[in-house]
Amino acid sequence: AIARGKIRLQQETLNLIARNQIAKGNVFATACIAGIQAAKQTAHLIPLCHTLSLGQVTVDIVASKDGAEVKCTAQTVAQTGVEMEALVGVTVALLTIYDMCKAVDKDMIVSDVHLLEKTKNAVATVGDRRSEKTPRS
Numbered sequence: 001a002i003a004r005g006k007i008r009l010q011q012e013t014l015n016l017i018a019r020n021q022i023a024k025g026n027v028f029a030t031a032c033i034a035g036i037q038a039a040k041q042t043a044h045l046i047p048l049c050h051t052l053s054l055g056q057v058t059v060d061i062v063a064s065k066d067g068a069e070v071k072c073t074a075q076t077v078a079q080t081g082v083e084m085e086a087l088v089g090v091t092v093a094l095l096t097i098y099d100m101c102k103a104v105d106k107d108m109i110v111s112d113v114h115l116l117e118k119t120k121n122a123v124a125t126v127g128d129r130r131s132e133k134t135p136r137s
Contacts, residue, residue: 001074003086005094005113008067013105018063024100028061031070031100035059035093039074039085046088052078054085059093067108070094071116083118 009017017027024030036057043051056075061068072089074082094110101108 001081001083001086001115001119002071002117003083003090003114004069004071004116005090006067006069006111007094007097008107008109008111009097009101010105010107011065013101013108014063014067016104017101022100023103027097027100028063028068031061031093031096032059034096035070035072035089038092039072039089042085042088046084049084050078050080052076052080052082052085054082057085057089059089061093061097068097070097081118083115087113087115 016022020026036059038045039057039059040054043049054074054076056073058073060071060073062071070090070093072086072093074085074089076082076085091113094113098108098110
């Protein structure tokens, strides 16, 4: 499953992040770790969510002119989907950026958290469209 979200940041905040001058440390690296940890703890955070063994979780953060976009990809060999893990991962990564930058940016906005893709039985669902996916070996 792949989830994505955005955070709007002031240009000066982006400059501080790029120069690694945020007091709490390396913002994007910390947010990546937080997102991965959160995805692995999803069953503890959301009642009735299945405990899953995740084969892989990645969090990618890309700065843009008005903020950053976070993408979390979660994979498992289990029979159930991992969309909640991907959504939790992206949300916690965004909240980590917010927390680390709140002292210097009072206008941040977290937005557009959504599921981009859910893969199950070699069929990917993207929004309301279905497309064939080649299973990875």
